[in-house]
Amino acid sequence: MILEALIISLLIIYFARGSFEKIWNMKFKGIGLxxxxxxxxxxxxxxxxxxFGSPSYFLVETYFYFHLLGLALVFLFFxxxxxxxxxxxxxxxxxxxxxxxxxxxxxxxxxxxxxxxxNLRTLQxxxxxxxxxxxxxxxxxxxxxxDIIPLAKPYIMPKVISLGDIIISIGIIITLVMxxxx
Numbered sequence: 001m002i003l004e005a006l007i008i009s010l011l012i013i014y015f016a017r018g019s020f021e022k023i024w025n026m027k028f029k030g031i032g033l034x035x036x037x038x039x040x041x042x043x044x045x046x047x048x049x050x051x052f053g054s055p056s057y058f059l060v061e062t063y064f065y066f067h068l069l070g071l072a073l074v075f076l077f078f079x080x081x082x083x084x085x086x087x088x089x090x091x092x093x094x095x096x097x098x099x100x101x102x103x104x105x106x107x108x109x110x111x112x113x114x115x116x117x118x119n120l121r122t123l124q125x126x127x128x129x130x131x132x133x134x135x136x137x138x139x140x141x142x143x144x145x146x147d148i149i150p151l152a153k154p155y156i157m158p159k160v161i162s163l164g165d166i167i168i169s170i171g172i173i174i175t176l177v178m179x180x181x182x
Contacts, residue, residue, distance in 0.1 A: 001161055005169035009176035018180030026179055030080040037073030040066055048132055063132040064105055071098050085178040089171025096164035100145035106135035108146030109160055116150040117158035 013020060028034075044066045047059045059066065071094060078091030101107050114123045114136075126134050140146060147160040 001159075001165045001169045002172065004157075005172040006176075009173045012173065012177050013180040016177070016180075018177065020180065022180050023176060028077070028081050028084075030077050033073045033080065034077035037070045037075075037077065040070035040073065044070070060132065064101075067133060068098065068102065071101070084175060086171045086173070086175030089174060090168050091171075093164040093167030093169075093171060096145050096167065097162055100140075100142050100162065100164070101133075103141040104135065104137060104146075106131070106133055107162070108137050108140035108143055108148075109134045110143075110146065110148040110150075111136050113148055113150040113160040117152045117160060119158060 012018075013023070044059050044063060047056050048063060050056065075091055075094045075098065078087050078094065081087045082091070097107065109126055111123075111127065114126065125131050127136055129135065134147065137143075145163060147162045147165075149161050149163070149166070150158075151161060152158050
């Protein structure tokens with residue numbers, strides 16, 4: 001949903017004649033938190049998608065903790081920048097996703113929603129327990145915060161999203177549009 005939110009933001013800014021220059025010149029506090037969190041998330045996905053021996057094995061075993069650490073650093077970045085409109089939305093949406101992960105070990109996903117989007121590969125990976133970040137559970141805690149909303153065809157990129165993803169997307173749009181205002 002992040003890509004879609006960015007595209008919608010850019011279209012709104014363009015048609016509302018906002019300033020793209022203001023977006024490029026945005027100043028944020030604690031940018032190291034965001035970069036650190038994103039680095040951790042990218043690193044664990046890179047090292048767990050390939051077999052690098054001991055480092056990969058270690059990260060597979062500790063994925064949950066590094067995943068939460070990466071998300072927590074990004075969350076702190078949004079909290080530090082709460083004065084910028086929309087940033088609290090993004091932080092709140094991220095917090096909702098983190099709660100679902102924290103209480104279940106992975107982001108719970110609705111089997112019915114996965115079936116509705118028709119992505120058999122994703123369905124097989126998650127249903128087979130081969131995803132480190134998402135899972136299908138018998139009785140997940142905070143299921144309503146999980147990936148339960150199907151965006152099926154005719155949507156261009158079918159996927160299953162969460163309430164947190166929607167709030168994050170709204171926050172991205174608000175943040176970029178408000179910063180671009182002349």
